[in-house]
Amino acid sequence: MSESPNERRSLTPAVHSGEPARFAHDSLTLPIIQTATYTFANTAELVAYMQGQREREEYGRYGNPTVRVLEERIAALELAEDAVVFSSGMAAITSAILALVGQGAHVVLFNDCYRRTRQFVTSFLARYGVRHTLVPSADLTALEAAIEPDTKLVISEAPTNPYLAVVDLPRLAEICKERRVKSLIDSTFATPVNLTPVELGIDLVVHSATKYLSGHNDVLAGAVAGKAGLVSLVRDVRHMMGAVCDPHAAYLVHRGIKTLALRVAHQNASTQAIAEVLEKHPKVARVWYPGLASHPSHETARSIMRGFGGVVTFEVKGDLASTGRFIDALKIPRIAPSLGGVESLVEQPALMSYFELSTEAREKIGIRDTLVRYAVGIEDPRDLIDDLLRGLTLAGIPD
Numbered sequence: 001m002s003e004s005p006n007e008r009r010s011l012t013p014a015v016h017s018g019e020p021a022r023f024a025h026d027s028l029t030l031p032i033i034q035t036a037t038y039t040f041a042n043t044a045e046l047v048a049y050m051q052g053q054r055e056r057e058e059y060g061r062y063g064n065p066t067v068r069v070l071e072e073r074i075a076a077l078e079l080a081e082d083a084v085v086f087s088s089g090m091a092a093i094t095s096a097i098l099a100l101v102g103q104g105a106h107v108v109l110f111n112d113c114y115r116r117t118r119q120f121v122t123s124f125l126a127r128y129g130v131r132h133t134l135v136p137s138a139d140l141t142a143l144e145a146a147i148e149p150d151t152k153l154v155i156s157e158a159p160t161n162p163y164l165a166v167v168d169l170p171r172l173a174e175i176c177k178e179r180r181v182k183s184l185i186d187s188t189f190a191t192p193v194n195l196t197p198v199e200l201g202i203d204l205v206v207h208s209a210t211k212y213l214s215g216h217n218d219v220l221a222g223a224v225a226g227k228a229g230l231v232s233l234v235r236d237v238r239h240m241m242g243a244v245c246d247p248h249a250a251y252l253v254h255r256g257i258k259t260l261a262l263r264v265a266h267q268n269a270s271t272q273a274i275a276e277v278l279e280k281h282p283k284v285a286r287v288w289y290p291g292l293a294s295h296p297s298h299e300t301a302r303s304i305m306r307g308f309g310g311v312v313t314f315e316v317k318g319d320l321a322s323t324g325r326f327i328d329a330l331k332i333p334r335i336a337p338s339l340g341g342v343e344s345l346v347e348q349p350a351l352m353s354y355f356e357l358s359t360e361a362r363e364k365i366g367i368r369d370t371l372v373r374y375a376v377g378i379e380d381p382r383d384l385i386d387d388l389l390r391g392l393t394l395a396g397i398p399d
């Protein structure tokens with residue numbers, strides 16, 4: 001690659017890539033081809049297709065022209081040879097993993113991987129004879145030690161949830177190449193605006209397109225991008241498991257991507273401003289944001305990312321109840337899981353993903369009752385900051 005990861009790159013492909021010169025009926029926008037199957041004019045056309053003389057669609061589970069344009073757009077943004085799109089982020093992740101591991105294989109995961117990804121490997125695949133090792137967040141020494149002769153795949157997220165750790169991806173890619181292991185990075189929190197893992201040597205990138213790529217909290221979808229040969233293996237899994245992206249959903253993701261660069265640039269700037277205000281606030285115990293010099297991954301993030309993303313995590317002073325009062329006092333963000341949309345969302349992880357655990361059990365895995373995850377939308381950052389400052393005062397959080 002001629003461009004270093006930190007240089008600005010043109011995001012014009014977000015608006016134009018993957019499209020033919022003209023759509024059907026001269027439509028400016030992507031047509032939604034709503035069909036389950038595709039017709040052949042006659043037997044000769046069918047035979048020509050079967051003999052590989054004609055490239056065309058055959059059946060909805062194997063492909064759809066609306067979905068295909070989205071796939072090419074995502075591949076262009078990820079600087080990847082190809083991409084394949086799914087019905088959800090989890091469908092994308094599980095299909096990518098299934099394409100790369102089989103019985104007797106060993107997988108290494110960083111312990112701060114998305115909870116359902118971790119469960120898929122540690123519980124679900126364990127039933128089918130896939131072994132795993134969990135290594136501490138962003139710890140490459142532990143990763144090297146964990147790789148065994150049967151290791152087929154290393155999985156990480158960048159940045160991770162909720163503490164936004166950023167692993168040194170070029171070094172991770174190097175280790176995986178030396179040991180002939182495939183690497184898979186969930187880049188949902190980063191987006192291709194901020195990070196392009198394939199450019200850094202990573203084999204496969206996955207996204208919950210439900211988040212920033214679609215960007216409007218109105219659709220579920222997922223994507224896998226990488227070298228054409230690997231993506232083809234993942235596509236074959238989709239052909240069998242059937243987790244296809246509906247053409248309407250693909251249209252929505254495609255439309256969302258047109259504004260991805262604008263949204264993410266705004267969210268990067270707003271979140272940096274919010275993190276800086278929170279870090280100085282006497283009622284806030286600690287802030288995690290890779291754009292802050294105090295974040296353990298700040299230097300790595302600076303070296304591989306073009307922006308630090310739209311999620312900030314912080315601990316307020318107080319307890320479970322006062323943290324809940326603070327969240328309830330906020331007027332702009334809605335309480336909901338998810339991130340990456342135009343609307344700001346806030347959650348107290350202790351009461352969302354970790355509700356079933358006791359305070360002590362949560363503490364053991366590093367989730368305090370006073371932890372807040374704030375996914376910044378595209379509202380005016382001054383309004384978001386005023387709202388946060390008012391909420392901290394109203395909730396009776398101690399200094």
Ligand code: PLP
Pocket residue numbers: 088089090091114157161186188189207208209210220221222338
């Ligand atoms: N990866 C990350 C980092 C996520 O945050 C999520 C969902 O929250 C997923 C994957 C799963 O995506 P989906 O909900 O689209 O299946």
